[in-house]
Amino acid sequence: MSFKLFFLLLKAAGWTLSISLVSILLGFALAIGLSAVLLSSKRLYRAPAELFISFFRGVPLLVQLLFIYNLLPFIGLNVPSVVAAIIGLTLCTAAYQAENLRGGFESVPRGLIEAADMAGFSVRQIFLRIKVPIAMRLTFPALVNEAIMILKSSSLVSVVGIVEVTKMAQDLASSTYLPIELFSSAALIYLVICWSIALIGRYTERALPGGVK
Amino acid sequence: MIFDPNVILKHLPEIIQGTGVTLALWIAGMAFGIALGFLVATTRRYGGKATNVVLAIPVEILRGTPFLVQIFLVYYGGPFAGLSLGPIPCGLICLTVYSAAYYSEVFRAGFAAVPHGHVEAAECLGLSRVQIIRRILLPEMALIVLPPSVNLAVILLKESAVLSIITVPELTTTISAIGSQEYAFLEAIFLLAVIYWAIVEASAKLGRIAEARLSTFRFSAP
Incomplete structure (x- = not known):
C-alpha cells in the first residue's frame, strides 16, 4: 500500500x-443540564430526562443516526449530513455523560x-466550591472512557455519508x-488515537488535585 | 407522521424473523464470547507473564478499534486471505471475538477482586487449580462480574445492529428494507428503535432480578 493511500486515511482522520x-463537548454541555x-x-x-436517557442508551447508535438523518428533512430542516451526525452523536453521548455526572454528584x-x-x-x-470540583474529579475517568467510546462510535457516521x-x-x-x-491501517489510526486519549487522560488525572501521584 | 398499523401487520412475519436473527446472533455471539473470554482470562492469569503480555495485544486491539472496522476487515479483507465468509457466519465470528475481548477484561477484573487470602487458604487446604477456579473464584466473583456482564450484553445487542451494514438479515436490515419498500422509512426506523429499546430494557430488568437473587444467596450462604 502506498503512502499516498495512508495519507488520505490520515486526512480523513481529521x-x-x-x-x-x-x-x-456539546454532549457534555447538554449532560450538565440533564444531570441537573x-x-x-x-x-x-x-x-422526561429519565425517558430521554433510557431511550438514547437503549437504542443502537446506528438506528439513532438513521432516525435523525431522516427526521431532520422531514420536519423541514435541510442541514448537511455532518450536522445530523453531530446531533446524533451528541444526543447519545449526552445521555451517557448525564448518567455519569449524576453518579458523580450523588457520591460527593x-x-x-x-x-x-x-x-x-x-x-x-x-455548589461551586465543593460539589462541582469533587464531582468533576470523580467522573473524570468516566469522561475519558466516554470520549474513547464516541471516537470508536464515530465510525458509524459513515452510514450518513460522511x-x-x-x-x-x-x-x-x-x-x-x-x-x-x-482496513488494518484504519484500525491502526483508531488504535493510536484511542491510546493517546487514554494516555492523556491518565496524565491529566494524575495532575488533577486529589489524584494518585 | 402517520403510523399505519396495517403496514406493521402485513410485515409481521418478516419483523419476527428479523428479531429472531438478531436475538440468535446476539445470544450465540455472547455465549461463545463468554466462553472464549473466560478461557483468555484464565490463561492470562495462570499462563505466566509472557502469555499474559502476548494475549493482551489482541485484547487491546479489539477494544481499541471500532466494531465496524473489524467487520469490514473480516468481510471484505477475508476473501483476499483465503477466508470467504457469508454475512451471517462473518457476523457471528466478529461478534464472538469482539465480545470475548471485553468479557476477558470483565473476568480479569473479577478474578482480581477475589481476596487473595481466600485463594491462598484454598491452596493450603490442597485444592487443585481447577477446584480453586470452580469453588472459590467463580462463586465469589459471580456477584462482581454480573453488573458489568449485563452492561456488556446490552452493548453487544446494540453493536449487533452494525451487522446490517454487511447485509446480515437481522432486525435493522429487515425493518429498513420494509421502510423503503412502504415509503415509510421514518416510521420504520422509529419502530426499530422501540423494538431495540424494549429488548434492552427487558434484559436490564432480567439482570437486576438475577443480581437481587444472587445477592440474597450470598448473604444466606454459610
Whole structure:
C-alpha cells in the first residue's frame, strides 16, 4: 500500500477527530443540564430526562443516526449530513455523560457538604466550591472512557455519508482492491488515537488535585 | 407522521424473523464470547507473564478499534486471505471475538477482586487449580462480574445492529428494507428503535432480578 493511500486515511482522520470532539463537548454541555434535572427532587421534572436517557442508551447508535438523518428533512430542516451526525452523536453521548455526572454528584460525601454548611458557605458556594470540583474529579475517568467510546462510535457516521476514516478506507478498498491493508491501517489510526486519549487522560488525572501521584 | 398499523401487520412475519436473527446472533455471539473470554482470562492469569503480555495485544486491539472496522476487515479483507465468509457466519465470528475481548477484561477484573487470602487458604487446604477456579473464584466473583456482564450484553445487542451494514438479515436490515419498500422509512426506523429499546430494557430488568437473587444467596450462604 502506498503512502499516498495512508495519507488520505490520515486526512480523513481529521473528520473523525473533529466530529468526535465537537460531539463530546456539546454532549457534555447538554449532560450538565440533564444531570441537573435528574438530581431534582420533583418527579415531574425527572421523568422526561429519565425517558430521554433510557431511550438514547437503549437504542443502537446506528438506528439513532438513521432516525435523525431522516427526521431532520422531514420536519423541514435541510442541514448537511455532518450536522445530523453531530446531533446524533451528541444526543447519545449526552445521555451517557448525564448518567455519569449524576453518579458523580450523588457520591460527593454528605459530610463535606454539611461541613461547608457549618462553615457558613452559601448554597451557591457549596455548589461551586465543593460539589462541582469533587464531582468533576470523580467522573473524570468516566469522561475519558466516554470520549474513547464516541471516537470508536464515530465510525458509524459513515452510514450518513460522511467520509471519515472508515468510509475513506471503504471507498479506497473498493477502488484499489487492498481491503486488508486499508482496513488494518484504519484500525491502526483508531488504535493510536484511542491510546493517546487514554494516555492523556491518565496524565491529566494524575495532575488533577486529589489524584494518585 | 402517520403510523399505519396495517403496514406493521402485513410485515409481521418478516419483523419476527428479523428479531429472531438478531436475538440468535446476539445470544450465540455472547455465549461463545463468554466462553472464549473466560478461557483468555484464565490463561492470562495462570499462563505466566509472557502469555499474559502476548494475549493482551489482541485484547487491546479489539477494544481499541471500532466494531465496524473489524467487520469490514473480516468481510471484505477475508476473501483476499483465503477466508470467504457469508454475512451471517462473518457476523457471528466478529461478534464472538469482539465480545470475548471485553468479557476477558470483565473476568480479569473479577478474578482480581477475589481476596487473595481466600485463594491462598484454598491452596493450603490442597485444592487443585481447577477446584480453586470452580469453588472459590467463580462463586465469589459471580456477584462482581454480573453488573458489568449485563452492561456488556446490552452493548453487544446494540453493536449487533452494525451487522446490517454487511447485509446480515437481522432486525435493522429487515425493518429498513420494509421502510423503503412502504415509503415509510421514518416510521420504520422509529419502530426499530422501540423494538431495540424494549429488548434492552427487558434484559436490564432480567439482570437486576438475577443480581437481587444472587445477592440474597450470598448473604444466606454459610
